[in-house]
Every structure is written in structure tokens, then in C-alpha cells.
Amino acid sequence: MDGILQVVLTVLAAIGLLALGWAAFDRLAAPADWGGPVYAVVPAAGDGTYLEQNVKSLLWLRGKRNSRFTIVIADDGLNPAGRAVAAALLTDATGVVVCPIDRLGEYIREK
CATH class of the missing domain: 3.40.50 (Rossmann fold)
Incomplete structure (x- = not known):
């Protein structure tokens, strides 16, 4: 059970980092x-x-x-x-x- 929780948290952290990177790239690539x-x-x-x-x-x-x-x-x-x-x-x-x-x-x- 502990292994499954670690995998789920790792996937959620990766998704969060990907979303943060996408938002940063969006700001750089498309100025307001x-x-x-x-x-x-x-x-x-x-x-x-x-x-x-x-x-x-x-x-x-x-x-x-x-x-x-x-x-x-x-x-x-x-x-x-x-x-x-x-x-x-x-x-x-x-x-x-x-x-x-x-x-x-x-x-x-x-x-």
C-alpha cells in the first residue's frame, strides 16, 4: 500500500511540475x-x-x-x-x- 501511495504522489508531483513549466513557457513565448x-x-x-x-x-x-x-x-x-x-x-x-x-x-x- 505504501508503494502505491508513493507512485501516485510521484505522478501528481510530475504533473504539477509539468503544469508549472508550461505556465512559465507560456509567459515567455507569448508576451501580453x-x-x-x-x-x-x-x-x-x-x-x-x-x-x-x-x-x-x-x-x-x-x-x-x-x-x-x-x-x-x-x-x-x-x-x-x-x-x-x-x-x-x-x-x-x-x-x-x-x-x-x-x-x-x-x-x-x-x-
């Missing part, structure tokens, strides 16, 4: 507020391989801490399939824009 505009640039070309996963990961990060940053899909030659993926992402979320990669600097300076 920034002093100025922040952009996350996702380069995209061809059929937009990994575009949806990258943008949705950034949306999760933004929603997790209620942070405000703009996700910019930098179009570096998306084909029609890639443009369809980008268009679907634009309709699903706010704060996501598509910009040609050669105009990226102009877009950021304008905002």
Missing part, C-alpha cells in the same frame, strides 16, 4: 502586450505548402494570450491552389492579410 505594431510574416509560394498550419498556429498563439499582431502572408508566387488556401484563411480569421513579397516593406511602412 507590445509597445507598437507587430507583424508575423509567413512566406508562401506554389500551392501554399504548410501555409494553413503556420497561419493557424499563429492564430492559436494570438488567441491564447489575446495578443494583437497582424499575420501577413507574403505571396512569393502562389499558384491558384495556394491562392485558394490563402483566401480561405482570410475569410476564417481577422488580422490576416496577403501581400506580394516585393511590396512587404511598403505595407509595413504604411501601417
